[in-house]
């Protein structure tokens with residue numbers, strides 16, 4: 001469009017007034033556009049029909065058990081932290097029908113269903129959420145338990161990431177090496193710059209598909225000063241990040257302290273509500289249930305998100321394997337920060353901070369991990385063979 005060779009790794013500048021063209025191009029290519037929008041008092045992912053649906057001028061304030069939407073700087077489009085949902089809701093929906101069957105004279109027949117999932121273009125994806133998708137790819141697209149429903153949605157996705165220029169109140173991506181700058185997993189990655197008289201986006205090209213879309217939008221090559229402004233904005237977000245999770249030796253720290261009395265202290269506030277697992281972009285546990293319609297002619301098997309915090313999740317032979325909040329909280333944390341490494345070669349946490357914001361009592365994964373490390377360092381006594389209640393000792397890794 002300007003003689004600038006749009007290719008992977010190069011950076012262009014889009015003026016804010018031309019951003020609608022990105023929506024137009026993606027719509028023309030048949031994408032359903034999903035991005036941040038103000039809904040129910042939060043900035044959450046939703047279907048967008050134009051650039052006007054973005055949360056212009058809005059930002060958020062987040063802390064443990066606290067979220068507030070508020071007016072932000074100028075008309076910034078992407079100056080906010082992660083919202084309560086993530087790409088998980090679209091790629092791995094909360095409810096999926098696995099199959100449907102119809103009664104026949106001599107039994108039943110499985111009804112063929114060829115519903116094609118939509119082709120999604122995600123706009124405004126935070127770098128931590130790109131890492132969460134990469135983790136879900138490992139869990140859900142490889143190995144013995146690969147999920148065809150996920151793969152069908154995932155393969156068609158176009159991703160416009162947004163580098164974070166505002167540190168969220170509860171996130172800690174710097175510790176997890178998942179942000180605030182996107183390094184992979186995007187087609188285009190934008191950094192939004194607001195100057196006194198100018199509003200523009202520096203766009204890094206991450207794929208051939210991204211280059212091809214960019215060629216359809218008015219743009220020019222990013223100058224050295226525009227690139228420097230983008231780098232500095234992201235670096236400032238990194239400097240302002242309020243939380244840290246020290247992951248040095250975290251796997252062994254957790255495995256060596258499974259019976260530490262600390263877990264009682266950590267879990268005594270936990271309501272076992274499961275909010276942390278619902279908002280977490282990497283948690284993937286589900287349950288299945290069979291239903292019939294009122295006539296009894298049609299039956300279906302549904303898959304729903306589930307949570308390791310519920311009693312039913314480990315209900316076997318008349319009881320729950322994890323009867324206490326202590327055992328459920330420990331299971332969740334040990335799975336995220338230790339067992340996940342053994343199973344999938346990656347931690348199960350990307351530092352998005354959602355589980356801190358949306359925990360109704362503000363339990364903070366970074367504070368819990370730090371407290372365990374400090375108690376261990378202080379040499380507080382390990383439990384001298386204190387047997388747990390029967391039914392609380394079994395740790396099983398999900399999947």
Ligand code: SF4
Nearest residue numbers: 280349350352353355
């Ligand atoms: S455990 Fe918490 S901070 Fe980590 S990815 Fe899940 S919701 Fe985000």
Ligand code: SF4
Nearest residue numbers: 270271273274276359
């Ligand atoms: S840690 Fe918080 S969000 Fe998670 S189950 Fe316990 S009370 Fe609910």
